[in-house]
Amino acid sequence: DAGVTQSPTHLIKTRGQQVTLRCSPKSGHDTVSWYQQALGQGPQFIFQYYEEEERQRGNFPDRFSGHQFPNYSSELNVNALLLGDSALYLCASSLARGSVLTEAFFGQGTRLTVV
Amino acid sequence: AQSVTQLDSQVPVFEEAPVELRCNYSSSVSVYLFWYVQYPNQGLQLLLKYLSGSTLVESINGFEAEFNKSQTSFHLRKPSVHISDTAEYFCAVSSSGSARQLTFGSGTQLTVLP
Numbered sequence: 001d002a003g004v005t006q007s008p009t010h011l012i013k014t015r016g017q018q019v020t021l022r023c024s025p026k027s028g029h030d031t032v033s034w035y036q037q038a039l040g041q042g043p044q045f046i047f048q049y050y051e052e053e054e055r056q057r058g059n060f061p062d063r064f065s066g067h068q069f070p071n072y073s074s075e076l077n078v079n080a081l082l083l084g085d086s087a088l089y090l091c092a093s094s095l096a097r098g099s100v101l102t103e104a105f106f107g108q109g110t111r112l113t114v115v
Numbered sequence: 116a117q118s119v120t121q122l123d124s125q126v127p128v129f130e131e132a133p134v135e136l137r138c139n140y141s142s143s144v145s146v147y148l149f150w151y152v153q154y155p156n157q158g159l160q161l162l163l164k165y166l167s168g169s170t171l172v173e174s175i176n177g178f179e180a181e182f183n184k185s186q187t188s189f190h191l192r193k194p195s196v197h198i199s200d201t202a203e204y205f206c207a208v209s210s211s212g213s214a215r216q217l218t219f220g221s222g223t224q225l226t227v228l229p
Binding site for chain 2: 004006031033035040041042043044045048055056058090092094096099100101102103104105106107108109111
């Protein structure tokens, strides 16, 4: 079992550009959530995808968008990058059972640096 | 709304000494509680979780945490730490009001000194 895999591991972009990050969930998991972890802070929830739709969204602007594919993998897109978007982006996979999250597995993250 | 407070941003401790990392939460509904560990330049690894049943939960590497509903706390403890325990530790909560997302605290950097 490969666990949750994310690509790329590191990325450097220029302010104003667009970026796409990718995530493959743990085998058997159907739900993908994305988190932003700024330096020295805890992860912040961006949004969650299940059945190829955005189910929940945190307090992030529309510049942040995503997609889930039929094989449950997911992409996070960020448009018009700002310096403040520099962070570690974490993908978490889980199984959609009930209304409460009981377990989530995280990938190694993508370190995005905006210059 | 729910929130998590980790009272100590940094905890230095000598090897083989005991340690406690504090976590308090706020939620108006029943909660599930988690501790994750993050080593440098890596993602989050689940250390232990409380879902229901016994309020004392243990991990395979000697950590334990106790759910205290009256004090809304979920402190993490280890009786004897090792150099390899040096890492960032995050407390997190999910609840029926959180729509299946995790809310994290700001983290505690545990540094084990030789």
